[in-house]
Amino acid sequence: MALQLRRKTHESVVYIDRDSAPRIMPSGEDFILEDLPIGTRVLYPNPSIKGLPNREAAIRYALNHPHDCDPLFAQLEPGMKVTVAVDDISLPLPPMATPDIRQTVLEIVLDMLAGHGVDDVHIIIANSLHRRMTEWEMKRMVGPRIFADYYPDRYYNHDAEWADGLVKIGETRHKEPLVLNRRAAESDLLIYVNINFVPMDGGHKSVAVGLCDYESLRMHHDPQTIRDSDSYMDPARSALNHKVVQLGKIVEKEVNVFHIETAINNRMYGADMDFLLRNEDDFTAFDRMKFEAMRYTMSKLPRPARRKLLHSRPAQYEIIACHAGKAEPVHEKIVAKGFEQYAIPIRGQADILITGIPDISPYNVYSILNPLLVQVMALGYHFNFYRNKPLLRKGGVLILHHPCYDDFDHQFHPSYIEFFHRLLPETRDAFTLREKYEREFATNPSYIEMYRRGHAYHGAHPFFMWYWGENGRQHVGKVIAAGAENAHVPGILGWERADNLTEAIAMARSYMGNSAEITMLHQPMIGIADME
Amino acid sequence: MEESLAGAAFYDLEGTLVSTNLVHTLAFYAGRQQGLLASFKKSAATYLSLPLFAVTDQYSRKVFNDLYFKRYKGQSEDRLRYFAQELFEDVIKPAVFPGAYELIDHSRKLGLRQVVITGALDLSVKPLMDYLGITDFVTNRLEFVNGMATGRLLPPVMAAATKASWIRTFTERERISLSDSYAYTDSMSDLPMLSIVGHPAVVNPDMRLRQTALHHDWPILDLK
Numbered sequence: 001m002a003l004q005l006r007r008k009t010h011e012s013v014v015y016i017d018r019d020s021a022p023r024i025m026p027s028g029e030d031f032i033l034e035d036l037p038i039g040t041r042v043l044y045p046n047p048s049i050k051g052l053p054n055r056e057a058a059i060r061y062a063l064n065h066p067h068d069c070d071p072l073f074a075q076l077e078p079g080m081k082v083t084v085a086v087d088d089i090s091l092p093l094p095p096m097a098t099p100d101i102r103q104t105v106l107e108i109v110l111d112m113l114a115g116h117g118v119d120d121v122h123i124i125i126a127n128s129l130h131r132r133m134t135e136w137e138m139k140r141m142v143g144p145r146i147f148a149d150y151y152p153d154r155y156y157n158h159d160a161e162w163a164d165g166l167v168k169i170g171e172t173r174h175k176e177p178l179v180l181n182r183r184a185a186e187s188d189l190l191i192y193v194n195i196n197f198v199p200m201d202g203g204h205k206s207v208a209v210g211l212c213d214y215e216s217l218r219m220h221h222d223p224q225t226i227r228d229s230d231s232y233m234d235p236a237r238s239a240l241n242h243k244v245v246q247l248g249k250i251v252e253k254e255v256n257v258f259h260i261e262t263a264i265n266n267r268m269y270g271a272d273m274d275f276l277l278r279n280e281d282d283f284t285a286f287d288r289m290k291f292e293a294m295r296y297t298m299s300k301l302p303r304p305a306r307r308k309l310l311h312s313r314p315a316q317y318e319i320i321a322c323h324a325g326k327a328e329p330v331h332e333k334i335v336a337k338g339f340e341q342y343a344i345p346i347r348g349q350a351d352i353l354i355t356g357i358p359d360i361s362p363y364n365v366y367s368i369l370n371p372l373l374v375q376v377m378a379l380g381y382h383f384n385f386y387r388n389k390p391l392l393r394k395g396g397v398l399i400l401h402h403p404c405y406d407d408f409d410h411q412f413h414p415s416y417i418e419f420f421h422r423l424l425p426e427t428r429d430a431f432t433l434r435e436k437y438e439r440e441f442a443t444n445p446s447y448i449e450m451y452r453r454g455h456a457y458h459g460a461h462p463f464f465m466w467y468w469g470e471n472g473r474q475h476v477g478k479v480i481a482a483g484a485e486n487a488h489v490p491g492i493l494g495w496e497r498a499d500n501l502t503e504a505i506a507m508a509r510s511y512m513g514n515s516a517e518i519t520m521l522h523q524p525m526i527g528i529a530d531m532e
Numbered sequence: 533m534e535e536s537l538a539g540a541a542f543y544d545l546e547g548t549l550v551s552t553n554l555v556h557t558l559a560f561y562a563g564r565q566q567g568l569l570a571s572f573k574k575s576a577a578t579y580l581s582l583p584l585f586a587v588t589d590q591y592s593r594k595v596f597n598d599l600y601f602k603r604y605k606g607q608s609e610d611r612l613r614y615f616a617q618e619l620f621e622d623v624i625k626p627a628v629f630p631g632a633y634e635l636i637d638h639s640r641k642l643g644l645r646q647v648v649i650t651g652a653l654d655l656s657v658k659p660l661m662d663y664l665g666i667t668d669f670v671t672n673r674l675e676f677v678n679g680m681a682t683g684r685l686l687p688p689v690m691a692a693a694t695k696a697s698w699i700r701t702f703t704e705r706e707r708i709s710l711s712d713s714y715a716y717t718d719s720m721s722d723l724p725m726l727s728i729v730g731h732p733a734v735v736n737p738d739m740r741l742r743q744t745a746l747h748h749d750w751p752i753l754d755l756k
Contacts, residue, residue, distance in 0.1 A: 410746055410752060411752070414751045443638070443642055444731065445635050445638035445639045445714065446635075446714065446733040446753055447751065448634075448638050449634060449755065450751055450753060453753070453755065
């Protein structure tokens with residue numbers, strides 16, 4: 001009876017009963033079926049909010065009815081210098097079906113600029129210290145027409161290592177510098193086009209982080225700031241967000257920024273794969289057939305082919321809100337809409353938290369989820385998807401499911417390899433790593449060249465990935481990597497390993513007790529545990 | 533307390549910092565012989581030798597050097613030196629990879645000694661080193677008798693393991709830390725040089741070197 005009552009807490013919360021179906025879990029490029037212990041609480045993504053029926057109209061309305069500033073058309077004068085900055089490929093995930101929302105916004109904005117005699121327009125991808133987007137990715141993001149008109153002279157990636165292309169616009173009261181992209185900072189008008197995927201995105205972060213340099217970034221991308229963020233997905237309790245807001249105020253004083261923010265729903269998959277987001281108890285025979293067909297096909301493919309297949313499935317996200325104007329009022333409304341889509345009310349922390357790690361992260365688009373990225377997804381993103389207090393209680397056990405293969409993308413993540421194999425065996429202490437090695441990696445000429453001329457993440461980026469898991473690392477009592485195909489990767493990361501989930505749960509129970517409350521995040525999901 | 537050692541950046545030159553190779557230099561000089569007929573004959577011989585150079589370079593850098601430098605036999609030192617500046621202006625300077633300037637600049641900012649270590653000839657390398665502001669460089673040198681090249685090199689011949697050996701001697705003499713040093717090359721024959729420094733990287737590599745770099749997790753740079 002108790003279980004029957006517990007079933008009804010929220011439509012996205014399901015408790016495992018005696019007759020429950022096994023649950024689908026992602027584990028890297030695979031999807032596995034697991035029978036969970038009775039009483040396990042499983043969190044699913046909320047049902048998708050219906051997308052706006054006419055996104056062009058919604059965008060135009062937002063441009064003409066902005067918050068706390070004049071409409072965009074009223075700010076335009078012939079001959080003025082305008083820069084349009086856009087989010088990079090880390091948003092949304094996986095990359096969305098074309099036309100990308102950025103393309104739609106840009107088409108409207110660029111037409112408006114042209115109609116008002118504004119010809120000096122550059123489009124800059126606000127990739128910060130992320131990798132430069134490839135030509136193909138850039139074309140896909142904005143569509144062939146804009147690409148043909150602007151690439152490569154007026155449509156390009158931000159370069160955080162190009163001294164002449166950067167300018168210091170101010171500093172915080174702690175004398176921390178804020179250096180921004182010169183073209184953006186010296187424009188008469190900077191328009192920022194954002195897609196808000198998780199609550200940490202957008203707002204002041206768009207310009208102050210997306211267009212800054214290494215020295216500016218390292219002031220807030222540090223272990224202490226992450227430790228002080230509870231969580232960084234909750235803007236009100238995020239030390240990271242508070243620091244970025246201070247920088248944003250400097251930006252607002254020096255640069256005229258017009259923010260265009262969009263919120264999207266959580267339709268990660270189309271009809272062919274949307275069963276992955278649903279309660280397995282509600283599967284139709286056709287759903288089960290699709291899953292088995294997918295599993296069979298995947299089992300016949302080598303890992304790189306499985307990865308390519310998954311990465312070739314674009315997400316079906318739809319725009320659910322668009323606001324424009326000054327950063328704070330715009331962001332407040334967009335974050336509220338995001339929480340409406342993502343927040344799942346939860347009562348009670350878990351002793352054991354289970355999460356499968358899918359082959360999806362902001363940092364491995366069209367690439368490999370290397371061990372450091374597995375870490376950032378588990379202890380960073382999945383752990384931080386909460387509001388008020390962590391879903392996992394202090395000292396609890398986090399079980400992740402991933403093969404943990406020792407595989408890196410040499411083109412995108414060269415400095416990750418050295419970080420993982422040279423530094424982590426020496427120390428896992430984030431403060432020591434920052435003090436002793438971060439600058440060495442950031443100034444390594446090879447990594448700088450690979451960031452600037454290739455498509456590598458900045459030399460310092462693996463450090464930020466490690467810090468990103470810092471509050472999770474401090475909070476959990478133990479991490480168990482289930483399904484890890486080797487012992488040394490979990491070992492280097494400071495984790496225990498188990499052959500499978502059953503063994504991992506037994507290990508966790510021996511640590512937390514047999515009556516431990518178990519919760520599973522039904523990945524892939526974007527959902528915020530809204531803790532009572 | 534022992535004084536901490538500084539690092540250095542060791543660069544191969546041709547194919548690494550500049551797109552030209554030894555054959556470009558040879559072809560340049562072949563086209564500037566005394567008299568049209570001599571120039572024509574020398575140029576034709578150089579171009580006909582290209583397949584042989586390509587094959588021997590894949591086989592052994594030592595064999596390649598033996599064959600290649602023989603082509604200079606009988607050329608006057610004066611003539612080679614006279615055209616060196618023109619060679620730099622017309623051939624080498626335009627061939628410097630855009631990323632090479634940045635790479636050197638970033639290395640300098642780290643306080644690293646800049647050292648070029650190349651199998652090219654001293655007379656063709658010197659103007660480029662002046663241009664890049666690099667004072668530490670080691671090259672191959674032709675042997676001259678009575679002002680005429682013999683087609684042999686003066687020892688030590690800079691290639692493969694010799695480069696690594698020279699770097700060891702240099703770092704000991706100059707109190708440079710090998711583990712804090714960087715090495716850049718495009719050639720598989722420079723594997724020994726990459727193996728002895730703490731921060732090896734390959735530049736514009738061919739398939740064989742790329743595979744080696746992937747195997748060792750070394751950064752792969754494209755300076756073009």
